[in-house]
Amino acid sequence: LFIYLLRKSRWIIVLIILAAIFCANIYLRYTPEKHTSSSILQINIKDQADELLDLYSFDQKSNINAEVALLKSEIILSKAIKSLDFDIQYFSEGEILSRNIYKSSPFIFKDLILKDSSFYEKNIYINIIDDKITLTDVNQELNYAQFIVPNKFFSSPYFSGKIQILDVETFSKSLEENRYYFKFTNTKKLQQEIAKTLNVTISDYSANTISISHVHNNPNITADICNQLALEYIDYALDKQRKSSINIGKYINAQKDSVEIRLKNSEKKIQDYKKQNDVNMTQLNSFSLENIK
Numbered sequence: 486l487f488i489y490l491l492r493k494s495r496w497i498i499v500l501i502i503l504a505a506i507f508c509a510n511i512y513l514r515y516t517p518e519k520h521t522s523s524s525i526l527q528i529n530i531k532d533q534a535d536e537l538l539d540l541y542s543f544d545q546k547s548n549i550n551a552e553v554a555l556l557k558s559e560i561i562l563s564k565a566i567k568s569l570d571f572d573i574q575y576f577s578e579g580e581i582l583s584r585n586i587y588k589s590s591p592f593i594f595k596d597l598i599l600k601d602s603s604f605y606e607k608n609i610y611i612n613i614i615d616d617k618i619t620l621t622d623v624n625q626e627l628n629y630a631q632f633i634v635p636n637k638f639f640s641s642p643y644f645s646g647k648i649q650i651l652d653v654e655t656f657s658k659s660l661e662e663n664r665y666y667f668k669f670t671n672t673k674k675l676q677q678e679i680a681k682t683l684n685v686t687i688s689d690y691s692a693n694t695i696s697i698s699h700v701h702n703n704p705n706i707t708a709d710i711c712n713q714l715a716l717e718y719i720d721y722a723l724d725k726q727r728k729s730s731i732n733i734g735k736y737i738n739a740q741k742d743s744v745e746i747r748l749k750n751s752e753k754k755i756q757d758y759k760k761q762n763d764v765n766m767t768q769l770n771s772f773s774l775e776n777i778k
Contacts, residue, residue, distance in 0.1 A: 523698035
């Protein structure tokens with residue numbers, strides 16, 4: 486009976502398998518590939534002031550959770566984003582998918598001045614007509630700037646700057662297969678997006694190591710974010726160390742001045758006592774020596 490049912494439904498099974506293979510192929514073909522980059526940081530959480538004064542601080546010497554929280558913080562992340570070239574993001578649009586082409590865009594903006602803040606996060610499409618650049622909306626109904634000469638300064642009511650294209654002819658041909666657009670980045674929104682795909686964890690408690698990893702469909706972005714976060718943290722730690730050294734120097738100078746003042750005050754009190762009680766140090770020393778004998 487089982488063999489009979491299997492033979493009867495074999496075409497259904499074959500169709501299900503073929504449908505699964507087809508769906509898997511569509512998914513793999515049209516789903517953006519995810520890339521992961523990671524960095525490892527070894528943290529020195531000893532405090533110079535505590536070492537100098539021979540004090541023990543549990544938080545400073547054994548707990549690196551605060552450093553993990555710092556790496557995840559808005560302070561470090563915003564510094565990293567500011568250091569990277571994320572003011573404008575460039576995209577290539579195919580029939581189904583759009584790809585972020587960070588560091589591989591055939592055109593880039595230079596000396597940008599944005600005059601209208603409503604253009605943040607708005608997709609602006611680039612076209613070339615008779616070797617002149619036109620910037621439009623997605624439907625090419627609105628012209629934001631036109632008759633732009635590549636690699637020359639231009640100005641429109643919305644923004645101004647220079648669009649650099651190394652090879653205008655090659656770029657024009659590529660527009661036949663893909664559409665290109667760019668958008669002015671809202672830093673706050675970008676920071677939130679990066680934070681969602683950023684992972685900062687303790688790699689090894691005993692070695693005081695922290696792992697930074699990030700996921701994105703552009704490998705250049707994820708690598709730059711991990712590396713820049715590590716650099717910003719190192720700069721922050723070095724600055725903190727410099728401030729700690731300055732504070733130690735101030736503490737030592739303050740103590741030195743304090744001791745010097747106390748010594749002078751003690752010496753003055755001794756002199757005042759000698760004057761008030763008519764104490765002769767020579768006689769006093771002779772008296773003391775006779776008593777010793």
